[in-house]
């Protein structure tokens with residue numbers, strides 16, 4: 502039987518199979534400074550085993566490879582698994598492996614990793630607490646988790662408006678969480694926040710639409726919604742017009758968490 506969760510995974514697979522190259526072309530996805538930043542805040546050690554959850558094209562996993570013993574990337578979209586494997590081979594990275602799997606039920610034993618990382622994927626999960634719990638399970642006591650994702654406004658109406666825009670662009674978007682919800686989830690899993698940082702990433706609307714490639718009716722609705730947010734902030738995205746084009750900024754949060762013994 503088709504459950505809501507299985508149909509959501511179908512949407513994820515359809516969207517990222519169709520848009521794999523477009524996603525890889527978004528500058529922040531491959532930005533070496535951002536990838537190095539994630540590695541640097543993680544405190545990764547040369548003997549560590551690292552897990553990249555929802556690894557997509559694998560750039561995060563590959564950024565960790567020179568700094569640790571072994572990296573495993575897990576993702577639901579087979580097209581990305583194939584592309585990540587091919588790229589790791591092209592880069593001659595012998596300590597990276599990619600495998601198919603769901604973040605909500607990681608096919609991995611308890612405590613097998615020193616570090617679990619997840620970038621730009623929590624907003625795709627229908628059950629983010631279940632994913633966090635799985636990340637915690639597969640990390641050893643004293644190990645770390647790194648979570649990097651866009652966050653929504655703390656104002657529920659603005660967060661809902663923002664999430665509607667995201668879903669119009671990419672139907673596999675589930676929900677961007679406000680930072681306070683991330684932090685409540687971490688506390689519920691007894692994960693101590695050892696590092697927290699927020700950054701703003703600016704996008705031109707045309708450039709941003711390319712990653713989702715929505716059909717014309719949904720594109721028109723996105724324009725309408727963002728234009729309506731120019732005078733009065735409706736979505737917490739700092740919407741503005743620059744040189745005649747709509748621009749906005751995502752707020753991204755990076756967390757390092759410690760699993761206590």
Ligand SMILES: C[S@@+](CC[C@H](N)C(=O)[O-])C[C@H]1O[C@@H](n2cnc3c(N)ncnc32)[C@H](O)[C@@H]1O
Pocket residue numbers: 513514517530554555556557558559560561575576577578581602603604605619620621622625626
């Ligand atoms: C926006 S991409 C992020 C990819 C990568 N982490 C990065 O930073 O470039 C989101 C990824 O999450 C994966 N994904 C979404 N839901 C998933 C789930 N429940 N289990 C495993 N992978 C999932 C998608 O297949 C996609 O590769």
